[in-house]
Amino acid sequence: MIVVMESHATQQQVEAAIKKVAELGLRSNVIVGTERTVIAVVGEEREHAKEVLEVCEGVSTVMPILAPYKMASREVRGEPTVIDCQGFRAGGTQIGVIAGPCSVESEDQIVTSARSVKAAGATALRGGAFKPRTSPYSFQGLKETGLKMLAAARDETGLAVVTEVVSTEDVELVARYSDILQVGARNMQNYRLLEAVGNVDRPVLLKRGPSATMDEFLLAAEYILNEGNQRVMLCERGIRTFESHTRFTLPLASVPYLHRKTHLPVIIDPSHGTGHTYLVPDMAMAAVAAGADGLIVEVHPDPQNAASDGYQSLDFAGFSEMMDRCRRVAGALDRTLGGPHA
Ligand code: PEP
Ligand code: MN
Numbered sequence: 001m002i003v004v005m006e007s008h009a010t011q012q013q014v015e016a017a018i019k020k021v022a023e024l025g026l027r028s029n030v031i032v033g034t035e036r037t038v039i040a041v042v043g044e045e046r047e048h049a050k051e052v053l054e055v056c057e058g059v060s061t062v063m064p065i066l067a068p069y070k071m072a073s074r075e076v077r078g079e080p081t082v083i084d085c086q087g088f089r090a091g092g093t094q095i096g097v098i099a100g101p102c103s104v105e106s107e108d109q110i111v112t113s114a115r116s117v118k119a120a121g122a123t124a125l126r127g128g129a130f131k132p133r134t135s136p137y138s139f140q141g142l143k144e145t146g147l148k149m150l151a152a153a154r155d156e157t158g159l160a161v162v163t164e165v166v167s168t169e170d171v172e173l174v175a176r177y178s179d180i181l182q183v184g185a186r187n188m189q190n191y192r193l194l195e196a197v198g199n200v201d202r203p204v205l206l207k208r209g210p211s212a213t214m215d216e217f218l219l220a221a222e223y224i225l226n227e228g229n230q231r232v233m234l235c236e237r238g239i240r241t242f243e244s245h246t247r248f249t250l251p252l253a254s255v256p257y258l259h260r261k262t263h264l265p266v267i268i269d270p271s272h273g274t275g276h277t278y279l280v281p282d283m284a285m286a287a288v289a290a291g292a293d294g295l296i297v298e299v300h301p302d303p304q305n306a307a308s309d310g311y312q313s314l315d316f317a318g319f320s321e322m323m324d325r326c327r328r329v330a331g332a333l334d335r336t337l338g339g340p341h342a
Helices: 011-023 049-054 107-119 144-157 168-177 191-198 214-226 254-261 270-274 277-289 316-332
Strands: 002-005 027-032 037-042 059-063 083-085 088-090 094-100 124-126 160-164 180-183 204-207 232-236 266-268 294-298
Touching (some): 002 011, 011 027, 011 037, 011 049, 049 059, 094 107, 094 316, 107 124, 107 144, 107 316, 124 144, 144 160, 144 168, 160 168, 168 180, 180 191, 191 204, 191 214, 214 254, 232 254, 270 277, 270 294, 277 316, 294 316
Parallel strands (some): 094 124, 124 160, 160 180, 180 204, 204 232
Antiparallel strands (some): 002 037, 027 037, 083 088, 088 094
């Protein structure tokens, strides 16, 4: 349910309504909007809960939330959520750009990448230190050593660091060295991990599972929001279909669909979404044209010799050119892409 307070409701009236919600055995998530405050009420609803709340002072209306996800739903929050983290912004008129290698390989590799992607206008640095690999024999990442290298790259450039956390036990460690936590596609339905990142004061980039439906994707986001962390970004990174000319199939209709259903920013990953370097720039432009709030792109100083995902990584010149082209698309839509560039 959503309890919509009257526009002139006092703080005491909001608090009294929250108390009543608790007495009904339900939980409140308060959303202070520009016009009025709304309380998203979640939990197993008892009979007459709606009627009890309707008569509280300062309450305008009580409405059911029809979507299976509540906190993520547009019904709860009309305005888009803007993620603002250390120069990285996504969700408003500015389109955030996260770029960097698939994996952190050395301090030189990550610092050089950070400098180059920043010069091209990226607003955050990506790089995996804990890698979820299909094969146990593939490179698994440099773990804490890699996190320290990412932190060094942030010190050098000021870019926000986005890196993946693959298990509940590592959440605190990864959060210590990074600015934005990535939950990877393979972990989208790892509910204990979602709860753990929901209790950390860091924005979360949640990637769609390759076989997850949109409702499953939004319910995964709901796990994070329900723990109190409201800074969630949804990342479409492609799904598995019968088609094999691309690594995954990148459905760009996800962007306008998610914008209709949720207030959360939508980020597109054209690297994993296509699996081929030559397809990345065009799909990045298409994502911007579809209204994406951000891009996450794999960029490597020497893609041919990358420890992972080199075949879908851009080199520095390719990334810079992609940024120029995407900037023009963004400009045509009265949006700005990334940050200052050389
Ligand atoms: C990645 O970003 O390198 C990654 C492993 O992505 P995904 O979880 O989308 O496969
Ligand atoms: Mn990758």
